[in-house]
Amino acid sequence: MSDQLGIRLAHFLAQAGVCSRRQAARLIQAQRVTVNGILGQHQQRITTHTAVQVRLDGELVRPQAPAIYWLYHKPVGVDCRLLADDASSLLRRLPASSHCYPVGRLDKDSRGLLLISNDGALTQRLMHPDFAHDKRYHVTVDKPLSHEFLKTMARGLDYGAGLTRPCRMQQLAEQQFCITLTEGKKRQIRRMCRHLGFHVTDLLRTDIGELSLGQLAEGCFRALTASEVATLTQLKHA
Template sequence: MTEPMRLAKYLSHCGICSRKQASRLIDAGVVEVNGRPANHIDHVLPSDVIFVNGELVTGICEKQLFAFHKPIGMDCKINASDPTSIIHALPSETRLYPIGRLDKDSRGLILITNDGDLCHRLNHPEHHVEKEYHVTVDKPLDMDFCHKMATGIPIGDQMTWPCEVSLLSETQFRIVLKQGLNRQIRKMAKYCGYRVIDLQRVRIDSLMLEPLALPEGAIQPLNIHLFDNERRVD
């Protein structure tokens, strides 16, 4: 790195957090650059002295990527003081964070990394990365439900994007999203009169959970270049 880099991007390259979270930390006033509070227009070099929450940022680190099979009851927020936080299931040698989240009541595939650019490419809705879920509800489904879910459901002041929905059994359906609103599938199903009783993410882009043969709570390293073919210009 010879040219100055925008601070949020640099923090993501250092494995501190995603670029989005780095912006939040700057807003919160917990980032310092060369002894002063940081701002969003800062561009930095490795020679700059940067602290986050009082900890010295030691520089750009080797990128890592893991697949994790999240169990129900685990919180995806990185919070060492919370015994249910995902942080307690992650390797401690490197600062890692999840790419996106699954809510506490959901289970399935989640990616863990310290690569902020990869996090942005796979998580930001502008890149239209597919995420597939298998969902069980509390009563029998029909094709009208699939049609409503697929064409769009109002959540707050916005409509969900068109998506793929198909029946797997009388009470289970498959849904493929390119969007990631908070508790989106649960809210969509509730609007249609159904309550979700099990929600499992089974695929992110080209990576399927089943071939990994990961038991719940297990983590497995992946090639950091696994998603290189999906790289897009930011």
């Protein structure tokens, strides 16, 4: 799409870090968005080369700074919810001016790889339930594994939230396994294990798609490499 034609209003809101495009469409439908004082329309295009004021609930929406893509090694105890009044919130660890947020979550009592970005379009793509990208975890439980446990986990089970998708399982030690999921139900691994009589004592996410935790130290951030960003861009437009 050429710069002269601009981008659709929902896309503009997503690029500005307000929300995903899907959520932006709902805001436009609810008549909460104006362009130069007139109610915004779904098909309306916005160009950043001309003087234009887009407002959400009366607040000016500014075009966002260049896209940010970070990896973060989340420790146990950090809450992925961005709550300003919570000392354990991830929000306390992000630069105040970045307008970034986690693409997906890890439970407060889990640790490992998080993708942090201000790219609303990417978030919408990666979080969509139809987009089955791999997420790999190393999991330690409270007692020795059994062949039946590994087989049942791999083929999928219903612990009360619907049947889980088949997944890849690999035993790493007597009480540790690697699991690769293509979905992200709330506390899924812990609930699957509990349904089969096992308690998770440690859960580490090591990979999201082609992104790997590698040697990134706990509690630290790093920017994605150019090749990693290129891979994400391909996913966003796939």
